[in-house]
Amino acid sequence: MADSDYVLEARGVMKIFGNHVALDNVDFGLKAGEVHALLGENGAGKSTLIKILTGAYQPDGGGIYVDGTQVSLDNPLHAQTFGIGTVYQEVNLLPNRSVAENLFLGHQPLRFGFVNFRKMEADARVILKNYDLNIDPSSELGTHSVAVQQIVAIARAVQLSGKVLILDEPTASLDRNEVERLFEVVRGLKAKGLAIIFITHFLDQVFAISDRVTVLRNGKLIETRALDALTRTDVVRLMLGKDIAFSGATDVEPGEAPNEVLVEFKGYGRKRSVLPFDLTIHKGEVVGVAGLLGSGRTEVARIMFGADPADQGTVSVNGKPSAIRKTTDAIKHGFGFCPEDRKAEGILGDLSVRENIIIALQGKLGWFKALNRDEQMEIAGRFGESMDIRAASLDMPVKLLSGGNQQKVILSRWLATDPAFLILDEPTRGIDVGAHAEIVRTINRLRDEGMAMLVISSELDEVVAYSSRIVVMRDREMVAELRGKNINPGVIVQAIANNPDEAVA
Amino acid sequence: MKRSLRPLAATAVIFIIAYAASVLQFPSMLSTRVLGNFLTDNAFLGIAAVGMTFVIISGGIDLSVGAVIGFTGVLVAVLISWLGVHPLLAFVIVLGVAALFGAAMGAAIHYLKVPSFIVTLAGMFLARGGASVITQDSVPINHEFYSAISDLMIRLPGGGRLSFIGLLMVAIFLLGALLAHRTRFGSYVYALGGNPVSALLMGVPVARTTVQIYMLSSVLAALSGIVFSLYTSAGYPLAAVGVELDAISAVVIGGTLLTGGYGFVLGTFVGVMLLGLVQTYIIFDGTLSSWWTKIVIGVLLFLFIVLQRIIFAASAPGEEKPEKA
Structure with a gap:
């Protein structure tokens, strides 16, 4: 395909973390005036690809092209100079400052070296009008709803970059009406010729607004297709990679x-x-x-x-x-609960296998009925055996164990509480x-x-x-x-x- | 009213009420003499508190302020009295030293990712220790320039005097307010206090701003040390012990949020004046131990922290976001 077709393109991008290939020879092309959904389950490589496109990561192979010219993006601010702006799931603005200042921070109009508030707020009013936001630019951003803040974030990104807009799960904390409001803004920007990448976990939203879809799975490009040729089931099938028949x-x-x-x-x-x-x-x-x-x-x-x-x-x-x-x-x-994020919410990495196993039981018993070391060893040993936990010693830090063995330790922890x-x-x-x-x-x-x-x-x-x-x-x-x-x-x-x-x- | 203005309004109202009550009891407190002395006696605290306001708005803390005041006083006294340096040159030297000192602390906070509390605690010991190594004793300053400055004042009707150092404090407050509220640097300070991650993503030069904030705080602390030496005509290594805590109190009572992001430089002025009022009242009363000042400050501080908590918790928009999937 001709270079000029794509505003932003990734060709044969590779990214390797240690010995894990996060992105394997992925091609991705974004046209002006389209909303392009990027889909994939956790670990599919979506966020890695986005971080490469915004300059947060450097690719280990392949190249990034803006308007057909190869560029190297050092960081998100550098990417901004190429017209690539990003809006994140968490509103990354300053809730403690005014709406106008959030739009212009770092670029405030100056007069005699001082910030010209009158001009800044007048400019802000003009921008907000484009987004049908009827709010006072001098009001504190944090007093507005998340949806409004999200639109302000989009306005800032468009204002500063203006060619490519990456929306990284912008709807995750919005309710339905707010999502619709956001979509209107996105449609307006699309009509103005912006190229938009849209990332979400909500399929309905993908179908509501996107023109094309790219599906990643296990770091590989599965498909890039026009959405009107696809059904929901097709998309889910592409994402999960199940041969249902x-x-x-x-x-x-x-x-x-x-x-x-x-x-x-x-x-x-x-x-x-x-x-x-x-x-x-x-x-x-x-x-x-x-x-x-x-x-x-x-x-x-x-x-x-x-x-x-x-x-x-x-x-x-x-x-x-x-x-x-x-x-x-x-x-x-x-009740017992083994959380999804084992490292952050499950294991206590620096404590021993034994301590990790008995901690929920100890919590249930309370402060005054401390299990002595022999009891602890007995309980930990029993589960170590029945769950087949492969550890050199029950006293070694649990973080040194493999993921599977850590999971067995957490299971044992709850099983110990019966x-x-x-x-x-x-x-x-x-x-x-x-x-x-x-x-x-x-x-x-x-x-x-x-x-x-x-x-x-x-x-x-x-x-x-x-x-x-x-x-x-x-x-x-x-x-x-x-x-x-x-x-x-x-x-x-x-x-x-x-x-x-x-x-x- | 914006919620960030409410604590400041509360402070102003409390100051007016407290002053009115004091005047009712001791009518002589309403005089230009007392008001003039308010400024003179609190000049060094006020100047240091301006720097502290920037630090706290940015979400940090500077515990080295009192020690820097002490160190500056000793260095100025030694330069003038022992080495025969002209006071103006001595001022330039100590302000330069303080700027380097503050920049080093700011750099350590940013690049080593050490909490400001720890870095400035180390800075406090360094500065206080350094002052005591130079001399253990009070070094008097007898220089005609010093007596000339001490004589500089505007006489007010009613016997009051606006001293040079009192006016210097007012000028520093005005400049500080301009810097905080009307410049890009000021907006970066608030940005850091609001959300450092967002600030970075929005293109705030975080490293430069952090270094500048602590430079500013140390330079103002040094200026405060100079003022203190003018006030006492001496340099003493154990001077101004704990002034950083008074400055923090004045900042918080003046409506700045201790967690950063919200606050006003002029609020700190009201905070300093309120602390001064408490001291003056106790002097007028004559029977109260001066330690009552500390108790009143403690109560005020606690009240203001509770007040801020209530204001900011009650008006938080929406509810907490759900946990991430």
Whole structure:
């Protein structure tokens, strides 16, 4: 294709971190006057590509071309001089300063060396008018809603760069009306000939506004296509890389008489996080949670465990109404939670394997019933053996273990508290095949022993393998509950894509 | 009213009420003499507090201020009395030394990513230790230039006197206000205090601004040391111990948020005046121990921190964002 077709282009871009190839020979072209969606699951290489296009990272191979000329972008400010501006998910402006100052910071009009406030605010008013924002430019930015702040961020980016606008999940913390407002702004900019890259986890939004879509998976370019030739199911399929036609059904026998109810959530939800949902969990059952990243999967887990308290709805445990406002409430009720981000929220890296295993149990026992060293060794040793934790010694720092073994340590931590209900968020992410199989085996064993579990996973085959039931999340809403024969990857993909008319092969 | 103005308004109202109450009890407190002495007696504190205002708005803290005042006083006294340097040249030298000192602290804070609290704590020990190494004793300054400056004043009707150092403080406050509120440098200071990550992404020269902020604070502390030497006609290594804490109190009472991002230079002026009022009242009363000053300052400080907390918590827009997926 001719150079002049693309305003911004990446050709054969490579990025390697250590021995992990984050981007493998990726081509990406952006035309003027289009909204180009960039899609992919976590770890697909989206953010790496964006960081290369904005100059935050330097590519290890390939090149970046602006209007057909190769450039090297040293940092985001340097990229700005080539007309590339970025708006991030978190509003990266100054809430403590005025709207006008946020638009012009570093470029304020001066008079005799002093900032000319009158001119700055008049200029700001003109810019804000272009975006249909009727706010006082001298008002403090932080007093406005996130949506308005996001539009101000876009205005600043367009003002300073003006050719390419990268929107990195700008809608993540907006409600529906606010998203629509933002989209109007984006459409207006597109009509003015700006090239826009749009990153989001919400498929509806992709279809609402984008012209073309590029899908990345595992650091490789999968497809760049015009969106009107694609259905939702196609897109989900491209993202997840599942060949639906050959996926088998579940190996869990459906139709068993349900055991007694353990936990029951009714109208449970949290504003701006998860829409209210109903869910009943029985003893000895594994409820799988499927959905794309950002669909509210993790939020559901956090609300159930009280890490973010729910602000509506009720929960009852063993038939008794209960309140779970904080994590210690949940632990008292016999809940356990293995979070998604093992490094940040799970392991205590510098503590030993033994201490990591006993810490939740100690927390449950309280301050005054300290487990002595022998008891600790006994408990840690028991789980070390039953979970097959491969560590040179139970006293070595847990951060030295492999990802799979760390995951087993966290599982052991909660199993030591003898939980009734265990929430696992992506228990198999980033661990090797052997440990993966072992964790799946453990989940099956615990279910057979009568424990109730809620397991969140992006691996559809895996969810299908151990779930008694599967709930599907989309756009922060629980949209489907699948059981029996419906538990197969094809139906899940359809439920995620929300396209009931489309037949699956 | 903008919420950032509210603590300042509260301080101003409290000052007026407190002053009115004092005047009711001691009518002689309403005189140009007392008002003039307000400025003179608090000149060194006020000048140091201007620098502290910039530091705190940027989200930092400068604990070295009192020690720099002490060090400057000793250095000026030694240069003039022992080495025979002309006072004006001595001033230039100490201001230069202080600028380098502040720049070094700012550079350490930015490049080594050490909290300002730690860096300026080290700076405090360095400066105080350095002053004591030069001399353990008070060094008197007997120079005609010093007596000339001390005699410079505007006589007010009613026996009041506006001294040179009092007017210098007022001038520094006005310049500080101009710098904070009307220049790009000022907007960068607020940007750093608001959100350093955003500031960097928005193109604020973070390194340069950080170095400049601590340079400014140290230079003003040195100027304050010069003023203190003019005030006492001597340099003493243990002078102005704890003045940094008084300056921080004045800044916070003047409506600047201790966590940075919000504040006014002129608010600090009201804060300094309020502290001065408390001291003057206790002198007028005569029966109270001067330590009551500390207690009143403590209570005021606590009240203002609570007040700011309430104002900023109550008017925060929207609610907390949900945790990231």
